[in-house]
Amino acid sequence: MNRVPNNKKIIFILSALCCLLMVGVNLYQQKTWRSMDLIIFMGQSNMSGAGGDASAAPELTEGSGYEYRAVTDPDTLHVLSEPFGEKENRGALDDTELLERKGSLVTSFVNAYYGQTKVPVVAVSASRGSSSLNGWLTKGLKEEAAERLKAAKDCMKKEKIHVYRTYMVWFQGEADANLETTADEYKAQLAELVSYMKEQGVEKCFLIQLGPDLTDPAKHQEIMDAQLTVCEENEDLVLVSTLPAELIDPDLRDVLGIHYKQEALNLIGADAGKNAGEYVKDHGTEK
Structure with a gap:
């Protein structure tokens, strides 16, 4: 043998x-490796937190959220704090000459979202005051948002954080109401923006409905209705809050009646985060 x-x-x-x-x-x-959800917060001045007050924002639930600062500190993550995105001004998403980011809905959103999913969130700031949908599509805003999203993914990989799911939150519409954008135009442009962000890895767009103009209640109505309709017609968009439509107390707005104060932002963020979290629990992609 x-x-x-x-x-x-x-x-x-x-x-x-x-x-x-x-x-x-x-x-x-x-x-x-840890797993976290990556969420990019997009829109105009009420997403930026122009009327907010960081001192009145809720305390972050321990371990629930982090901020990726694409502009000021792109090599690491920070525990989420307010004012969210305070100095994240660059390129087409630069609020420096427009407004001050004082406090946002993001912490309340993340607390409520985490309460439902038990998955921590890495939040990315990508908003600009007075921005219309046409501006997002043609003036470099969507490209800047995509660049920030990619950089966040790269940073998370370096930090040994697995991107579990990727979403965008959209809170916008005043500019399009001022421009008299039609409902059909708004729906088509928003669908185009969401399609572009899906190409960057976004799975769903969580939409917060625009609230009314307190001085002229009919002014925002066409855009508000278009937002509801597009969420019904387009499976890539998920309506997570209609609360702004109910917050008509002038004391919840700034002196101009445009920007929500922190009390309102906390309510809107909590409502949107809870509903988004419930959606993710029921429909989110398992990975």
Whole structure:
């Protein structure tokens, strides 16, 4: 009977042990990775938090959220704090000459979302005051948002954080109401923007409905109705809050009646985050 020489047996055994060791190391490394949802917050001045007050924002639920600062500190993540996106001004998404970001709905959104999903969120600021949908499509806003989203993914990979799911939150419409954008135009343009963001990896757009103009209640109505309709017609959009339509107390707005104060932003964020979280629990992609 032919026998395998002892030295060959030893080599075979050592090779097998090396393979097992490599598999074990790989499994260990995989276990050290964390999973988080990546959410980019897009829109105009009420998403930026022009009427907010960081001191009146809720305390962040421990472990629930982080901010990726694409402009001021792109190499790491920060525990989410208000004012969210305070100095994240760059390129087409630069609010420097338009408004001050004082406090947002993002912390309340993340708290409520995490309460439903138990998955931490990495939040990315991508809003600009007075921005219309046409501006988002033609003036470089969507490209800047996409660049920030990609940079966030790269940073998360470096930090050994697995991107579990990717979403966008959209809170906008005043500019299009002022421009008298028609309902059909608004729906088509929003669908185009969401389609572009889907190409960047966004799975769904969570939409917060525009609220009324307190001085002229009919002024925003066509855009408000268009937002409801597009969420019914387009499976890529999910309506997560109609609360702004109910917040008609002037004390919840700034002196101009345009920007929501922090009390209102907290309510809107909590409502949208809870509904988005419930949607994700029921429909979110399992990975």
